[in-house]
Amino acid sequence: MRSTITGTARLTKAHKLSAAGITVAMGAAAVAMAVTPGQAAETPSIAVKPVAWTTTDLGAHHHIGNQSDKAAQQAKTDAADAKKKADAAAKAKADKARADKQAASRSEARTPVKPAPAKPAAPAAPAAPVKKAYADNLDGWIKESLDILKSKNIPASYEGIKRNVMRESTGNPRAINDWDINAANGVPSKGLLQIIDPTFKAYHVEGTSWDPYDPVANITASCNYAADKYGSMDNVNSAY
Incomplete structure (x- = not known):
């Protein structure tokens, strides 16, 4: 006898028990056929109960696979x-x-660069001394000569200088004596205080001109000579 089983699920324990029952029933039928020969021509009718398959059994494996x-x-x-x-x-x-x-x-x-230290300022050059202004006349020449003589510690006074200038040249810086003994010797007296060239050169005052006709140079050299010979120009009252 053949039994048709639907479904693809594997057999459970219940299925196995059902199959075992079918086997036992078939065995009993065979025994009955052997005991009753008169009934051999008849085909025994055995009712086979189909195995019940549940959706739980069929879907268990599918559910586990999905999980x-x-x-x-x-x-x-x-x-x-x-x-x-x-x-x-x-x-x-x-x-x-x-x-x-x-x-x-x-x-x-962006870090600011530190400025280089400022260089110390160079010391200022000493200011040039302001040159005192003097009038370009006898008064100015005498005053300028007195300032120079004072810086050199050479004694003289305004009155002593002017008195001798007026006697010797009457205040003419270009005066020259070409008739006295000095002139005869080739060294005439020159300038405001009538000084000869050798004496002018010997008593020249530093810082003044080397021209014997220059008023200031003539006065200072003559005063320097008078201070050496007479103590001061103030002591000279005649030819010297």
Whole structure:
């Protein structure tokens, strides 16, 4: 006898027990046929109870397979999410490091350069002494000569100089004596105080002209000579 079983699920324990019952029943039928020969021509009718298959039994394996697939898919999803988070964290860290480096570079570039220390100012050159102005006449010549004589510690006075100048040349700086003994000897007296060239050169006052006709040079050299010979021009009252 052949029994048709529908479905693809594996046999459960209940199925196995049903099959065992069918086997026992068939064995009993065979025994009955052997005991009653007169009934051999008749085909025994054995009722076979079909095995009952439930949706629970059929879907158990499918449900377990689905659970496994879902778990695997969830694991993949979780791994992908974790990788994305790790990648995002790494990128954020790299971006922050790059931003910090750029900020440091900009800060370093903006660091003000300290100015070089100022060089000490060169000492100012001493101011040139202001030259005193004197009138270009007898009064001015005598006053300028007195300032020079005073700086050289040579004694003289305004009155003593003027008195002798008026006697010797009447105040003419270009006066010359070409008739006395000095002139006869080739060294005529010259200038305001009528001094000869050898005496002028010997008693010349530093800082004045070497021209015996120069008024200031003539007065200072003559006063220097008078101070040496007579103590001062003030003591000279005649030819000297």
